[in-house]
Amino acid sequence: MTVATRPGGRRAHARTDATGAASTALRRMLESPRRPARVLAAFPSGIYLEVRTELEPHVVALVTESATRLPNSMVVTGTMPQVAVGDEAHVGDGSIEVGRLSLRARRWWNPAPVLGPVDPVRLAAALPAMTELCDRSARRPGLEGNGAADLLSEGCAQASLVRGVMAAEQLVGLGPGLTPSGDDMLAGLLVALRHLGAAAGVPRAVWLAGWLAAAVTFDARGRTTPISATLLHCAARGEASGEVLAVLRGLAGRQALDPALHRLLRLGHTSGADLAWGLRIGLAAVVSLGGGAG
Structure with a gap:
């Protein structure tokens, strides 16, 4: 002192x-x-x-x-x-x-460590496992059943900028709290597209992340809370919390997925579930755009 x-x-x-x-x-x-x-x-x-x-x-x-x-x-x-x-x-x-x-x-x-190469087949196998874990969890996303979330998922799987940006614009700032549910979902999505897309060699996913990041961070301070706007800017650069990064490592086979996902889902009232939903949409998009949807 x-x-x-x-x-x-x-x-x-x-x-x-x-x-x-x-x-x-x-x-x-x-x-x-x-x-x-x-x-x-x-x-x-x-x-x-x-x-x-x-x-x-x-x-x-x-x-x-x-x-x-x-x-x-x-x-x-x-x-x-x-x-x-x-x-x-x-x-x-x-x-x-x-x-x-x-x-x-x-x-x-480093809040955005490089994930390293990942076999797309591994990511395709991880998708149903993550889906099952999220569906079984009592922690539910704040915007479950929201049409914009469904549109976002469809747009990302098809690399449709029109659908993706339209949905993202509706989700920015949507929901209560210091970090609204729509922002948490978008943050999880941006991080998943950027990291998993790069790791699996799916450039269209990284390209999509760049365009969506530009859309959600434009005038973010005027559209959502200051804390959430900052976290969207971080996610646009691939920066995330330790809990989110652990799930990415779990999807890539670097560590066990189940405990990492359970830790994430427990965050906040709905923040963990919202982030997990975004990660899940991003994972599905990387698998689809990489030709592993079937």
Whole structure:
């Protein structure tokens, strides 16, 4: 702990210096000049800061080790500072200052690791397994039965930009909460198309991911919540939480799928199920576009 003092030796305030493990998605923001920010939301396991900048991600998450490691987060060891929504903060010049805490990145982690080559036959076999696990789960997507979700699935399987973009436009910001269900589904889809498409050698899936990403991130700040807009920008670059990345590894045969999918489905009220639904649509599209639907 460092103690700041005024001239004359009078105590001004104490600031706690700490370090954390930061997503590489935050590197540009942290290395940029110091900017003002404000506390957007505060929970025991995480604090969300909205930075006054045009850079993405413009929302930075500070999370505990037990919380979901979001792609725009720094994982902090120890107790979160006591702050309230609207409190001032600062981000940049190598640190994050919020409350009496001054954080610096001690190490970095990659929210978009390369999956590596995957046999399309393996992905085709993983699709019914994932479908069965999702259908059996008591955790249901927030937009189950929504027509736009069905249109999105059909459009992606056919690499139809018209259908895909039309459905995506309807889903952005749809649903309640800090991360609406429509956004979570789209985030899962974008990550699946990009990573699985690249791993299985299906360029049309990666091409589709690029176009859909452009559609859902255009003016995202004006169409959904600040936190969700940031996560859509992250997903557009293939960046995802640890739980989502674990499911991708499970689909690729790098680890067991069942426990990874169960961990994802337990996230939030419907967020995990919404993300899983998006991953499932993306997986089905990669299999279809790669010629493995039959």
